[in-house]
Amino acid sequence: MSEKRYLLTPGPTPVPPEVLAAISQPVVHHRGPDFKPVYERTLARLREVFLTERDVLLFAAAGTGAMESAVANLCSAGERVLVVSAGHFGERWRAIAAAYGAEVETLEYAWGEIPAAEDVAARLQELGGAKAVFLTHSETSTGVVCDLQALAGAVNDHGAISVVDAVSSLGAVPLETDAWGVDVVVSGSQKALMTPPGLAMVSVSERAWAGRGESPRFYFDWERTRKGQSTLDAPFTPPVSLVAGLDVALGILLDQGLEAVFDRHIRLGRACREGAKAMGLELFSPDDDRSAVVTAIRAPDGIDATELVRGLRDRFGITIANGQSTLKGKIFRIGHIGYFDVFDITTALAAVELVLADLGAEIERGAAVTRALEAFEERARV
């Protein structure tokens, strides 16, 4: 294997060197003056990135832990909830809600389809309402980013609590928590927030707070963490090193400005899609500026995506992602979330082109990189 590594998956994502430097500082005590200002600033920066006035609760966990916190705090056994699912992470909502004994209704789409607000409204109408509706903002398994504002609006119209998995979208594409009335937003450190995995966070609206239920919970109990954060005294020893890294990463993100960051992601997605098309590949993701998180591409006829992924890894130290579940071998996915610029895209495309050609695929040589650079330069239209 090549010695140099290129992490071009939809998560974990590359971490800026300043962030790595911050997490490698000597450990400090979590109740002392070396940590409290870092903790306070991190929590404030999270509110800025979440675009909310409410507390953002921070947990040592994978993103799934914060997803579970939403189910455990909101759903009592037997309560009806609706899960909107169009991929791997929608399925995860269903599995967690089922584990808590909720009466789980689903609005299911084929993987790769884009959930629509009208469908959500119709399903809620049909059901006569639901306590909560679980949504996936960016479905990392397919590259689809939904129109969350519209979906959350439909949920609100029916008096339900909207709960959104924004693990791969927050900080990459617009998500206006308070302005759009999204009740619960879940995210993680290891995607657009440019920090190693191990931190998860969740924002909770007043309505969701008032709608908390009776399921057993302790570590993920919202009240316990909110109370601790209110005096900067976390209820359990926080992962001080990762928090120090997140603080630096959020500072980088906010220095760039959310609008500039969203614009860059749109242009990265466009560059990736245009480059892929220029070599004759067919997109699996929608060919749409909203899908700016990960680009899913169909393997050419007769080519197994698993072979492509392995070739990139073994020959060049480049990691991209295979399809998940039934899409394994059929699609491959290039992530462009967080600490990415256009030369990460051209690296991915150049290597994909070479390995596909060597695998015998009929693809256009020499066009992808140039087209990607050109597409990246066009101003974002969104």
Next chain:
Amino acid sequence: MSEKRYLLTPGPTPVPPEVLAAISQPVVHHRGPDFKPVYERTLARLREVFLTERDVLLFAAAGTGAMESAVANLCSAGERVLVVSAGHFGERWRAIAAAYGAEVETLEYAWGEIPAAEDVAARLQELGGAKAVFLTHSETSTGVVCDLQALAGAVNDHGAISVVDAVSSLGAVPLETDAWGVDVVVSGSQKALMTPPGLAMVSVSERAWAGRGESPRFYFDWERTRKGQSTLDAPFTPPVSLVAGLDVALGILLDQGLEAVFDRHIRLGRACREGAKAMGLELFSPDDDRSAVVTAIRAPDGIDATELVRGLRDRFGITIANGQSTLKGKIFRIGHIGYFDVFDITTALAAVELVLADLGAEIERGAAVTRALEAFEERARV
């Protein structure tokens, strides 16, 4: 505040520079060949440190998360369990078990007392048994380390499942999971395992596995994590950076050898107690070689421990711990877990001596450091 920092609390603890270097490496993908060997080696090293043939399940969480995993996997609502409590962390077991609706019986001791196997046996006899008994190996709030082998034996004699909080003890004092028949052992990265906080782990005996109950759980579900670990494919993105650090830290610990590490902790505890006594202070912890994790010391008459802790911090950048709950201000605690040698003890003692003298305490000057060094040199008797 002084620029140099001395982290001398019972957790988080100082982390060796090699471990910090490991966690600051570029992030790698958790399903690829850059991570899987690290993951596999870490899980194997955990089994060596836990002294178990069974899987050690690894979670991104604070130690409390792994404690909750024991309750969530073992206890169904309404089942009777016994919590043995003699301090802050015993109380935590009670709170978690209560949150899951267990019928919680307690065997309560005053903070600082040492739980006895006879009492556990008598209480279980009185109750007519219990599904599980929750124990605290090292009660960090008081400095007491119990005779876990005897306690677990009493639990076994009554057919209950023994569940042990070993967060601050594992890797510092002997804990023979399989040989002593301890069913569930919970620990965390940030104490004797010399890694930043953010990882928690739990070992589960066959008997405990067979005794799993019906409480809702997903992220902390033992089966889900065991299944993922069996193919080195974690069910949720693991905190790859912290795992890389834990791998290095466990390597250091095992290179030194568990027996040598335990011997060093006994001698550190003895040095700390002898030094404290040499300046005329009264111990709160038992004056006993078993209490080798943290030394709790009474504040001298008329002195508020909070003032002492603040003085050490503000004048010298030294962090020690105050008492918790009703002991706040009345005792102070010096941790000596993990990456500690005798000069950390002499630093703590010299500074405590100076600040106490300046606060007007009547203490013996000039004896503590010499006595500590002398006591450290005596061979461990245990």
